[in-house]
Amino acid sequence: xxxxxxxLQQLGQELLGPAWLPVWTVVKIMVVTVPIxxxxxxxxxxxxxxxxxxxxxxxxxxxxxYGLIQPLADGLKLLFKEIIIPSNSNxxxxxxxxxxxxxxxxxxxxxxxxxxxxxxxxxNAGLLYILAMTSLAVYGIIIAGxxxxxKYAFLGAVRSAAQIVSYEIAMGFALVCVLMASxxxxxxxxxxxxxxxxxxxxxxxxxxxxxxxxxxxxxxxxTNRAPFDMAEGESEIVAGFHVEYSGMAFAMFFLAExxxxxxxxxxxxxMFLGGWLSPVPFLPDSFIWLLGKASFILFLFLWFxxxxxxxxxxxxxRLGWKVFIPLTIVWVVVVAAWMQTxxxxx
Amino acid sequence: MNFETIMFYVFAALIIFSALRVITAHxxxxxxxxxVLAFISSAGIWILLEAEFLAITLVLVYxxxxxxxxxxxxxxxxxxxxxxxxxxWRWLPFGAALAGLMAFEMIWVLGSSGTSGxxxxxxxxxxxxxxxxxxxLIYTEYVYPFEIAAVLLLVAMVAxxxxxxxxRKDSKSQVVAEQVAVKKADRLxxxxxxxxSRESGK
Numbered sequence: 001x002x003x004x005x006x007x008l009q010q011l012g013q014e015l016l017g018p019a020w021l022p023v024w025t026v027v028k029i030m031v032v033t034v035p036i037x038x039x040x041x042x043x044x045x046x047x048x049x050x051x052x053x054x055x056x057x058x059x060x061x062x063x064x065x066y067g068l069i070q071p072l073a074d075g076l077k078l079l080f081k082e083i084i085i086p087s088n089s090n091x092x093x094x095x096x097x098x099x100x101x102x103x104x105x106x107x108x109x110x111x112x113x114x115x116x117x118x119x120x121x122x123x124n125a126g127l128l129y130i131l132a133m134t135s136l137a138v139y140g141i142i143i144a145g146x147x148x149x150x151k152y153a154f155l156g157a158v159r160s161a162a163q164i165v166s167y168e169i170a171m172g173f174a175l176v177c178v179l180m181a182s183x184x185x186x187x188x189x190x191x192x193x194x195x196x197x198x199x200x201x202x203x204x205x206x207x208x209x210x211x212x213x214x215x216x217x218x219x220x221x222x223t224n225r226a227p228f229d230m231a232e233g234e235s236e237i238v239a240g241f242h243v244e245y246s247g248m249a250f251a252m253f254f255l256a257e258x259x260x261x262x263x264x265x266x267x268x269x270x271m272f273l274g275g276w277l278s279p280v281p282f283l284p285d286s287f288i289w290l291l292g293k294a295s296f297i298l299f300l301f302l303w304f305x306x307x308x309x310x311x312x313x314x315x316x317x318r319l320g321w322k323v324f325i326p327l328t329i330v331w332v333v334v335v336a337a338w339m340q341t342x343x344x345x346x
Numbered sequence: 347m348n349f350e351t352i353m354f355y356v357f358a359a360l361i362i363f364s365a366l367r368v369i370t371a372h373x374x375x376x377x378x379x380x381x382v383l384a385f386i387s388s389a390g391i392w393i394l395l396e397a398e399f400l401a402i403t404l405v406l407v408y409x410x411x412x413x414x415x416x417x418x419x420x421x422x423x424x425x426x427x428x429x430x431x432x433x434x435w436r437w438l439p440f441g442a443a444l445a446g447l448m449a450f451e452m453i454w455v456l457g458s459s460g461t462s463g464x465x466x467x468x469x470x471x472x473x474x475x476x477x478x479x480x481x482x483l484i485y486t487e488y489v490y491p492f493e494i495a496a497v498l499l500l501v502a503m504v505a506x507x508x509x510x511x512x513x514r515k516d517s518k519s520q521v522v523a524e525q526v527a528v529k530k531a532d533r534l535x536x537x538x539x540x541x542x543s544r545e546s547g548k
Contacts, residue, residue, distance in 0.1 A: 093379075123398070124398065124475045124476075124477065125398050125399055125402050125475075125477055128399065128402040128403065128406060128477075129402055131406055131410075132402050132405040132406040132409075132410055135405075135406055135409070135410025135411065135414075136405070136409065136410060138410075138414055139382075139414070139417075142414065142417055142418070142421070143379075146375060146417075146421050154421070157421075158418065158421075158422070161414055161415075161417070161418045162418070164414070165411055165414055165415065168410070168411065185475075185477055314520075318522065
């Protein structure tokens with residue numbers, strides 16, 4: 001596999017010369033983003049199926065066997081719908097908002113290590129880069145809400161801005177714990193820090209268990225998923241920030257939400273569940289493990305949605321500021337002290 | 347001209363353009379978004395200087411948090427654009443003098459650093475982590491200035507909260523502990539009564 005890649009590299013170098021590097025980078029980007037987009041499409045089907053079975057329904061089963069072509073049908077339908085731009089909206093920002101929402105969630109994949117050394121950009125400050133990119137995603141929502149010039153959209157945007165800024169702090173502190181434990185901000189090195197002879201017991205899940213919970217729940221809040229989907233809140237503000245969007249513009253928000261879910265699932269697996277490392281010592285490490293772990297977390301996302309009723313907004317703020325942030329700050333101190341003692345074996 | 351120089355001019359042009367638009371844009375929301383663009387372009391220049399920690403922190407803190415709150419506030423303001431633009435000619439000399447002073451100071455500070463072309467950034471190997479290096483310097487050599495800056499920020503934060511905090515007498519809040527500790531007997535009363543037959547109801 002690696003030899004094949006190397007011969008391909010050499011061939012391209014001879015054929016295109018200095019123009020080969022950009023071409024090769026674009027190829028690498030496509031290899032990452034195209035599967036993500038396909039996963040997004042099938043995640044929507046999985047969501048409808050999983051929630052369907054949890055509610056003793058069947059879910060989509062008409063288009064293709066077991067409804068497997070349903071995502072394609074949905075995509076085509078949205079593609080052919082008219083994009084309505086409200087006449088009093090700010091047209092440029094109205095169009096730019098969905099793009100601003102989707103772009104950061106794809107850009108964050110640049111530093112994602114899929115296996116040892118399999119990464120587009122091996123950044124030293126990868127963890128910071130991820131935090132910066134996920135914090136940019138809120139602009140899409142805020143701008144969409146403001147540019148629509150609609151009360152509901154605006155309320156959704158305001159809710160989302162406050163929510164994401166609050167939960168980002170807890171998320172940041174949770175990542176500080178990971179950073180201290182691994183002593184590196186490179187995502188690949190973070191996974192390698194969890195390598196050991198005991199398999200599962202060497203993962204940061206064990207010493208940083210409270211942080212794992214905080215990160216997972218904040219991740220649900222950051223992606224605006226139920227039970228934290230106050231920005232949409234269809235029972236209160238119709239559809240929140242994307243109430244005025246239709247057709248492909250609406251689909252872009254949908255894509256961004258699901259791409260963000262997949263991103264959070266991969267990040268949680270990499271930082272707390274040992275990334276591509278095998279959970280038991282006698283099986284080899286492989287990319288398959290990473291996929292399995294991320295799929296499990298994605299399943300949790302769907303499960304949450306089927307189980308919990310939507311939080312009230314004041315409860316959401318209380319959870320973020322009065323529970324998660326104090327807890328994470330205390331755990332930063334605990335980990336710092338713990339690491340000075342011989343009891344720290346990770 | 348190599349690729350880095352081209353990128354420098356692209357980012358520099360973007361910064362100047364967006365900074366100008368921040369003060370000339372009619373709509374305050376557009377001004378804030380141009381400020382975001384200016385921050386991101388400056389982060390680009392810092393990346394060219396191999397200061398990736400500072401660049402990403404700039405995006406994370408300023409673009410990801412501070413400007414979101416800025417936008418949040420500006421979006422909710424009902425700004426009268428005509429009144430806002432009224433005093434522009436009266437204040438222009440003052441603003442121009444301030445800008446000139448700042449430009450002079452920057453030329454003075456940056457120009458006096460020895461070589462005429464400014465200083466050249468030192469190139470490091472790819473495995474050089476400037477996050478680690480920065481952390482090491484802050485917590486060893488510059489630990490007192492760093493701590494003093496941190497305390498100053500804390501004081502400013504406490505002061506800002508103390509100045510804006512007002513307690514309203516009529517505000518209502520929940521005591522979550524009481525809500526959680528509630529028992530069935532506190533809320534529900536079961537009344538035992540005889541079953542009534544149809545005839546006796548008349």
